[in-house]
Amino acid sequence: MPMATDYRKRAQECMEIAQTVRTSTQRTMLLHIAETWLRLANDAEGNSPKEAAARDSGRAASLN
Numbered sequence: 001m002p003m004a005t006d007y008r009k010r011a012q013e014c015m016e017i018a019q020t021v022r023t024s025t026q027r028t029m030l031l032h033i034a035e036t037w038l039r040l041a042n043d044a045e046g047n048s049p050k051e052a053a054a055r056d057s058g059r060a061a062s063l064n
Helices: 002-018 024-045 049-056
Strands: none
Touching (some): 002 024
């Protein structure tokens, strides 16, 4: 699980940075990166895509 924890931390960092950037293009790019980190975390934990989507549904999308 340490890998999944690290991946989630990186996703959180991307989301925090996304709140500070000036352009929507930069924000979108960072949010896509955050979503990728969350997918990696879910894969590392062995979660099914459906379980992962239910848990992470609001994380990256909340900044759009």
